[in-house]
Amino acid sequence: MSLAQNRPKTEAATAGMEAAAQDRAWEPLIVAFCCNWCSYAGGDLAGTSRMQYPSNIKVIRVPCSSRMNPLFILRAFQRGADGVLVAGCHPGDCHYSTGNYLVRRRLSAFKRLIEFAGLEPERFEVRWISSSEGDKFSEVMREMTAAIKALGPNGKLRDGRWRKIT
């Protein structure tokens, strides 16, 4: 396939909306990076307690939210994610004691930067979810999915050579 024809259009975002409008079947892809000790465990608890949430969420396990390199987030958007979530232990509860304090600064700055570049705030979120908060885990997943569905597919920062905007 030639690069040219797949380059996202300038109005990629709006194009996405239209696509969504026509194609009811569109389902957002949301990548959730969860720290192993709190949020991923919270996800396990949600599972053990059978707390349902949309299957749009796909979790990637990282040891600590402070492992989150902003490049991973951009990469996800580039490859077609419609939303990205980073979840970690509540400040003060970090398994590595200080990781999430650093994350709070790093990702606050980064969130504002990509919003400045034109990404809708809802598309990138950071949440603190403890290992005992299975309910919060599923709640956050439901909320995020709903928010992204309302926004429609993401064309911004996306590289058309990968996942198509359906």
Next chain:
Amino acid sequence: MAENNVDYSAKIRGVVAQDLLSGRIDLLLGWEKGHYWWQSRPLFARDQADLERLAWDSFCAVNLSRYLVDELKENKKVGVLLKGCDARALNRLVQDNMVPRERVIAYGLPCPGMLNYAALLEAAAGRKPDGIAEENGQVTVRGGGVELTVPRDRVLLDKCRHCLYPNPVHCDQLLLTPVGERQAPERFSAVQERESLSSDARFAYWEKQLERCLRCYACRQACPYCSCRECFVEQEQPRWLSKASQPSENFMFHLIRAYHGAGRCIDCGECQRACPVGIPLQELNRKLIKDINELYGHYEAGLDPGQEPPLLTYRPDDPAAFSEK
């Protein structure tokens, strides 16, 4: 300043000549005139002859600190002429262990701000200027037998118009008398203007800007905080991003380039000045400076080498740009 700065150049030359010829330094980093009268380029002076070419005028925008990293590999001790921004750049490099401070002699040059050729062209109202004269805050542009005088502030480089620290900090020797403190109320106005737009409008704006990017990396080469031995854009393992000049790749490059400067960028604007296609890169850097100052307390990179960069530290009660419910 033009006519007087002859003496300035002489004065500077006088001081550094002693150190260079006495062998106190092996090399002096300064400026010399380029092909055009409106260009001053880096000078690498090793002897009297080289020193003769040393020039200090309103076009010495190039940040010399950055050259220290390489020059110190070959030279034991290097002297360097530093404007306000260059001095803060040196502090950053020292803070990042890129430059051993003890092997540098920093000559401080209080800086009235450098001139922007494009602005001069404008001031010349179409005629091709062949030189300028400066006197108490006025710049007179000569060209086609006509002389047009404009206030100096109007023809400054953007980076200088918003400069808060024209006087070099932490120098070994201050060569000229300090200039007055400056205010920069407009520093974040462009950022704020952009912030007021809708997400889509902002995206459209940046997409249009970044479409032009040639991925020549001049911004990176000019930047005093881009001190990596190998930049992430060139890495094969992992391949962070492809070399293709492609919208999402360009976003990725520029967002991360800016993010790598978070809490480290001294706002010297060399990246923007170096950009051949005129992308307003400094806006991205200033956005980060502005937000980090708002969220985590005022911090000016390079001002105080002892102060920890904001992203390397934290306070348990820090605010967040996301919901902590």
Next chain:
Amino acid sequence: MKQTENHSRFIEEMKERSGQDPACCLQCAKCSAACPVSAVMDLLPHQVIRYLQLGFTDEACKSKTPWVCASCFTCAARCPRDLDLARMMEGIRLVALRRREGNRLNPGELTPEQLKQLPQQALVSGFRKYTK
């Protein structure tokens, strides 16, 4: 357990309009113990809630209790499950009233002396609560 259509509609309405869900009650009966007017109730407050839990909505609506309730909010103030019984009683009253089961207060019953002495607030509220 009765699971009538009518019952589930009633519970849904109650949840939606008063934010109160009978299922949250663990029948500690503190409401009944706290109620200043329980003496003249045919069902104690916690029993009314129990009826709702079990699906005996009609029976609950027929009870005198909701009409005796003076909305003094003592039960709500002390309920360990954070239920506002006053709101639930109101719900039952409204259902009954809206079913036009006749008004509970007939102006004729008031003595002229009462009408003279009663604070307006009592008259108005009496009518507001007991009539449609």
Next chain:
Amino acid sequence: MRYRYFPGCTVKDQAKNMEETTLAAAAVLGIELEEIPEWQCCGAVFPLYEDEVITLLSPVRTLAKAAGDPVVSLCAACHHILKRAQEVMQRNAEARRKATDFLEVEYDGQGRVLHFLEVLRDDYGFARLGQTVKKPLAGRKVAAYYGCLLLRPSKVMQFDDPENPSIMEEFLKALGAEVVTTPYRTECCGAYLSVTQKQVAEDTVAKILNSAERAGAEVIITACPLCRYNLENCGRTAGKRMPVYYFSELLAEALAVAGTAAVEAGEVRPG
């Protein structure tokens, strides 16, 4: 200190002396109560089911008229309803939209809604009141009766500790009276059951007055016309003779404000 004043129906008729004594006292204390023009009945009951916005209209209209200025009332019921209506306006966006659209007013729940006692406690200050008192009620054994509407639900009313209130006791202390507390001071008097189920009201009132008597009270005060009505009437049938005053009557007496209905009625002994 300026406030928008909402009297309410009862205060203009059955409970005239509460208003007169309050206004007289307020004048002495330099508390300006500016009556809200063309005010309407508060609605008398707070709609506990939030599906009917109609019943909220008149309190909301009143609050909207005050446009954010502090609103003060004397009648416990009026205060209760205004305060809770405000809370609905703050919490329930749907109800707010309906109500304001219908009334064609701007209101988003702003402004303080106060009972006059709160003004005395929080704005004027009981300490200062104590100094302004001219005729301390020395030796008068007074019990405070709170009833329901001022205290509950405490989350919304934020008037005082719902089980252990102290505002009226502090108030009485400021007036120099000897405070008598009764455990029944926060129990309901039977409210409008005196209309439909008189017996209930009589029993509850008997409990209240008996315990006040046992505790040695000579006088009992309240801020609610209905409470006063029940305490007096049901008390009488229960053979109780303990005088029931509005808090404001003792206030007027302690400030030696002459010429009030209360004074003429001989309920206040001018010093």
Next chain:
Amino acid sequence: MPRVGVFICWCGTNIAGTVDIETVVETARNFPGVVHTADYRYLCSEIGQDLIKEAIKNEKLEQVVVGTCSPRMHESTFRKAVAEAGLNPFLLEVANLREHCSWVHQDKTEATAKAIALLRAAAAKAVLNAPLIAPRLDVEKRALVIGGGIAGIQAALDIAEAGYPVDVVEREPSIGGRMAQLEKTFPTLDCAACILTPKMVEAAQHPQINLLTYSEVEEVKGFVGQFDVKIRQKARAIDATKCTGCGVCYEKCPTKTESEFEMGLAKRKAIYVPFPQAVPNVPVIDRDNCLYFRKGRCRICEKECPPQAVYFEQQDQILERRYGAIVVATGFDQLNPVEYGEYAYGQHPDVLTSLEFERFFNAAGPTGGKVVRLSDGKPPRNVVFIQCVGSRDKARGMNYCSKICCMFTAKQAILLKEKVPEARSYVFYIDVRTAGKGYEEFQRRAAEQYGVAYLRGQVGKVFPDGDRLTVKGVDSLSGKTIEIQADMVVLAAASVARGDAAQVGRVIGINSDQYHFFNEAHPKLKPVETHTAGIFIAGACQAPKDIPDSVAQASAAAVKAVGLLAKEKLQGEACTARVDQSGCSGCLYCEAVCPYGAISAVQIEEHFRGEKLTRIVAEVNAALCQGCGSCTVACRSGSINLQGYTNAQILAEVDAICL
């Protein structure tokens, strides 16, 4: 491209019920590098594991991917299996097809699609897996027990008996904790002191146990096997080596103040031992109340002390020690029911909490063992017990059941009947919960033999009317409202976490639930472990517990600690950070963000145009690194990477999941 094997677990119907295994296996076949696929009903079973081992041998697999339950559940199981087949255990990736997929989705098509995505990501990460070797770490063969209550004492004794030295840190001047405040214990009614005191003494005299009473833990650093702890030993102002415990000092001391041990029901002196059987039997001077410390005069105790043990100049000592394991047993508090105004607690002297009431039975207690009304000193006739004060209460209290109240109330009702035969007990309850050996029988005895009246309902309000307490309650079973003229009211106030539990947890480095009880690592399978390796919890600091449960949990925690101390070396973290010196520019931002001080600067030599140049780069101490990866983000050039979670691997996962 390495040879990858993919194994899918049905987990009975847990996964297979919602995920179409066949489709998943079919798709997995085409993942890059996959040469073998298989599925099995229970992959974690012996047969299931053999399936993997066989395949590794026969198919010459170099990487293994399993689609099973959460890696937090069985990752270690499968690592072991892989290792037994001769592969490096870290050449295994787990896709969480149960907790994160089949259990949270119902639509089979959706769940199957997601399962495939998760599996694809795991496979993409697996092909980049490299063999890792965990560093072997030393174990400091000494344990620390925080809290000297029954749980702490038991844990300390068990660890000491196993032959390891133990330090016990207790905040109060004596060990003993809550149990020391009790008169008798249910369901056997044997006296608390009679069974506790011997244990306290045994702990004090045990050669392996070192009691640090009147001390607090100020800082915990390090990691499993090597915790570096700072302990503040508060100054008693007594030279313990000289003190004989004769007690003259507190007889003579002129200053009285409220006794904490008696919860303010009785007085103690400014120099005091909290209770007669205190261990150690060495007094403490309470500096806030001592005349000498406040006004600079008195010193009577000093004059009177026969062995001259009083030592006013004594200063706090900071003890710094290394421990291999820590057991946290900091206990619980009883909720202060003053919030519940309707019960008149604090408004009337005869309304008490059950812990206060307990002291009335104790011969050394505030009433010398007589059960009398504080108001008039008369023995009570009617005593009303109110259950669930602050328990099962989401409005004003705790949402949970405090577990022990039903039993101690039955106990107190029985004790009351024995002390005051003519007294009558009324218990207002919501449910009577007596799960435990001999508990139900005990409670029935209270009702049947001791005539305790159980009323199923709550109390609306307690009216302090005159000298009596009018209790207005209800019996929901008969639907009768009930008024009792009571002489005493006893509130079974909720058992709650210590007021400073969250703070303490933070210092120690373990997290707590929304009630500030410390979190166990797994609600069923790791009840005494915490998420921090080497730190264990015991007793009521984890949740409300009675004595048998606390003791059992303490012994369990002790075994865990001993098991750890018994190890010659510990397996360190295998997934540690690693520096690529050629790319490292030596800015050391990684060092700045490392929470473990695992990164430091080293000087290296380089050749540049024939010249020898030295420069500094970062270096990781694998023994200290715990693998959080914070450093990898601080490094702009990606020159420091986290093994097991490398940049390349996470990017590969992202790409695969987005495909």
